[in-house]
Amino acid sequence: MSSSQPADPSAAATRPAQASLDDNAPPPGNQRLRSIGGGLLVALLIGGGWWFYQHQTTGKYLQSTDDAYVQADAVTVAPKISGYVEEVLVKDNEDVKVGQPLLRIDARDYRAQVAQAKASIDVAQANAEASRAQMHEQDAAIAQAKAQLASAQAHADFASAEVRRFADLVKTGAEPAEQLAIKRNQEQQALGQLNAQRAALQATERRVASIAAQVKQAQAQGESAQAQRDAAQVGVVAQMPVAAEVGSGDERDELGSG
16 A cells, blocks of 8 residues: 655645746846947947047037138248247137237247347447547647648748848858758758658548548448347247238247248
């Protein structure tokens, strides 16, 4: 005679509970869709943030159209002198006005050139003044030489007149021939002194001409130094010749003069 054992009631209760938990778990397909959706959302947020950043920094300055053309003239601005950029005074895509400073060039080298040119000007002016002073002195020397020449001319004229007078007296026997010889000797001395005074006057006049040339040379040196100073004092700030918009791009440190 066979006997049957009763079933375990706890096992029977566990199986329906396990079945209920399996029914509430999300199916594998829904979990995969949520993961894909989350990834797309993150990608959209990143892409939107990048688009907003590009729009704020560059995109809003760009203009686009489907059926029109945009024409623009490019203006190249260059300073009058070459050098290194010390400071850029405008920003990319900034609207600028006529005459508005764009950049400033390092002016230390040009300041040194200006100082050197000023020193050369001072030296040239001093040389010119010294030469003018010498000219004034030579003017006095010329006046003195002319006076001495006039005196020598008078002595020579008198000596010549005495020679003629004593020649007539010797012919008549009123004076001995020895007196005529003395007078002729005095005439020769007076003529020699006259020639010496003429030479002294000419030498003084030549010195005046030489000093005048030195004055002109000093003046020319001063003008040359002034030109160098003016060239070194050319504005080191590049200004905009027309109203426009600054283009984007990095500024180069070293510029060529234009």
